[in-house]
Amino acid sequence: MKTAYRPIFVARQPIFDRNGDVWGYELLYRASNTVSMDGSSPSTATSRVISDGLSLALDSVTDSKKILINFSRHMLLVESATVLPPEICIPEVLEDVGITPEIVSAVKRLKKAGYLIAVDDYVGQPGMEPMLKLADIVKVDMLGMKLSEVEKLSRTLTKYNCKLLAEKVENRGMFDLAVSLDYSYFQGFYFAKPELIEGRKISxxxxxxxxxxxxxxxxxxxxxxxxxxxxxxxxxxxxxxxxxxxxxxxxxxxxxxxxxxxxxxxxxxxxxxxxxxxxxxxxxxxxxxxxxxxxxxxxxxxxxxxxxxxxxxxxxxxxxxxxxxxxxxxxxxxxxxxxxxxxxxxxxxxxxxxxxxxxxxxxxxxxxxxxxxxxxxxxxxxxxxxxxxxxxxxxxxxxxxxxxxxxx
Structure with a gap:
């Protein structure tokens, strides 16, 4: 009998620590239109995509690694994250959720339930302070910012009790900058690109x-x-x-x-x-x-x-x-x-x-x-x-x- 698969793509993007070891993965889902066509509510369909997608992804992830998953405003308010195990899964609060009292309360409930919280794509946008106070990890978008802007932004984050994750790290210079600014984690295509070394020969x-x-x-x-x-x-x-x-x-x-x-x-x-x-x-x-x-x-x-x-x-x-x-x-x-x-x-x-x-x-x-x-x-x-x-x-x-x- 053929195994039944839901039509879900799960992209995994590795996150490295300062030693160059894989610390965790960000999981990004793409579900086909057929997933939500069975009469279920949007919140139920969303939760099912997350839980099913995580089950599929865990077949290819070492047990000790952390899993980061994006959560929209709707997903936070309907508490979709509670279908995930808090010991390995870290909800990412998207940059466009809108920091309202309802969102802050939803995130506080997740923290009380044992979840670590990550704030995604932070570039210094105003109004994020209540979420930064709750965040365990802040992901800083390195792409498109000047050196001085990255340095200034990083200094402002030192007053919060959180670790910094540099995302969209595209080259060695961006990686070295993030290391010098005491970032803990790193994510981006730099880690999958060839570092061509002049004069190197095949051994x-x-x-x-x-x-x-x-x-x-x-x-x-x-x-x-x-x-x-x-x-x-x-x-x-x-x-x-x-x-x-x-x-x-x-x-x-x-x-x-x-x-x-x-x-x-x-x-x-x-x-x-x-x-x-x-x-x-x-x-x-x-x-x-x-x-x-x-x-x-x-x-x-x-x-x-x-x-x-x-x-x-x-x-x-x-x-x-x-x-x-x-x-x-x-x-x-x-x-x-x-x-x-x-x-x-x-x-x-x-x-x-x-x-x-x-x-x-x-x-x-x-x-x-x-x-x-x-x-x-x-x-x-x-x-x-x-x-x-x-x-x-x-x-x-x-x-x-x-x-x-x-x-x-």
């Missing part, structure tokens, strides 16, 4: 991994070859057995060959490629990019059958998603990296930013991650992909990526 270790990835992506690479590759590495063999135990219902594994046979060739290749990517760095920032890459690859693979005309190869789409963050992971231009990978022209050109028949799919995934729902909707229409199929595929891909990396 011999990375070249070895690329060669193995080249072999793995070949249709001639057989199960025996994969098993032989794994058997030469005790640590890799142990990690494979852990992964098989996590994804299989088998109680006992007789041998490495048995484990290989249980998984199947393509799932095993996928696991190996992700494991090798994961080994490029153990920093939280890189691990977040690797999760994103794995999620992209699996989504591309799953959604291939839903694309009108079914004209794209599933395996090629998986590789496109998986390799889409290599420049950020290695700090090298994508063109230099792809020169070491045996990709066909379409994959290579797509990864290097050229317009191809696959560009729209990759851009759609980036739009999901940025919660740019208008672009997502346009891409789904372009490829004639049903929204319910895409939402289900994205949920499955996130859960798969999390399980694969956790077991590795």
């Amino acid at each position: 011999s270790c990375a070249l070895t991994r690329f060669q193995l990835m080249k072999d793995l992506s070949s249709p001639d690479y057989c199960v025996d070859d994969v098993a032989k590759t794994i058997s030469h590495d005790v640590g890799l063999s142990h990690r494979l057995l852990r992964y098989v135990s996590a994804v299989s219902h088998y109680a006992k594994i007789r041998s490495l060959s048995h484990a290989v046979a249980m998984l199947g060739l393509w799932p095993l290749k996928q696991w190996l490629m992700i494991t090798m990517l994961s080994d490029t760095s153990r920093e939280d920032r890189s691990q977040e990019l690797i999760y994103q890459s794995a999620c992209r690859g699996k989504f591309m693979e799953i959604i291939a059958d839903s694309i009108a005309g079914n004209k794209f190869d599933r395996d090629s789409l998986f590789l496109l998603g998986l390799f889409s963050n290599l420049d950020a992971l290695l700090g090298l231009p994508m063109a230099e990296i792809t020169g070491h990978l045996p990709l066909d022209d379409t994959l290579n050109n797509t990864l290097c930013g050229e317009e191809t028949p696959l560009s729209g799919l990759l851009n759609m995934l980036k739009a999901v991650e940025a919660a740019d729902w208008a672009t997502v909707a346009a891409a789904l229409q372009q490829y004639s992909i049903p929204e319910t199929d895409a939402a289900e595929a994205y949920t499955k891909a996130g859960a798969w990526a999390h399980k694969t990396l956790a077991a590795g």
Whole structure:
């Protein structure tokens, strides 16, 4: 029996602490029009989207991480947040809620119930003082403000008992500024962009991994070859057995060959490629990019059958998603990296930013991650992909990526 999925996209955006470790995630939802068409009231539908979306998101989030969720005026007044666990969920008060006595009372009730409170997109707008006094975290929008404005705003916030979160951090300069102003948390595309370092070369270790990835992506690479590759590495063999135990219902594994046979060739290749990517760095920032890459690859693979005309190869789409963050992971231009990978022209050109028949799919995934729902909707229409199929595929891909990396 097919699992019933509500058509909900859940974009997760990582929030880092001063050490560069992932402290939590902001979850941004996009529910299709069908969610609220079952006769339920707007408040009920909103609460259901939040609770269902959180359940889906938790399949791909480590238990100890905090979850930040935007709350509109209506959602605060109908106490939608109370469907969420206060020990991990932090409501974000949006900048346009209007600070009225009713809103202040609603937020006070949430704090009394044990919730931490975040104020979103603060840029010094007047009238926010009652909310700033209640806030545990204030998110300061760094984009578009001058250095002097950021410094002045940050100083005014020191009188409140709250921690500062710099959002929309786009580059290293903005990050360093926020650190110097004693910000505790950081969020933005800076953490997902490549830091190109002049003169850097691909290491011999990375070249070895690329060669193995080249072999793995070949249709001639057989199960025996994969098993032989794994058997030469005790640590890799142990990690494979852990992964098989996590994804299989088998109680006992007789041998490495048995484990290989249980998984199947393509799932095993996928696991190996992700494991090798994961080994490029153990920093939280890189691990977040690797999760994103794995999620992209699996989504591309799953959604291939839903694309009108079914004209794209599933395996090629998986590789496109998986390799889409290599420049950020290695700090090298994508063109230099792809020169070491045996990709066909379409994959290579797509990864290097050229317009191809696959560009729209990759851009759609980036739009999901940025919660740019208008672009997502346009891409789904372009490829004639049903929204319910895409939402289900994205949920499955996130859960798969999390399980694969956790077991590795």
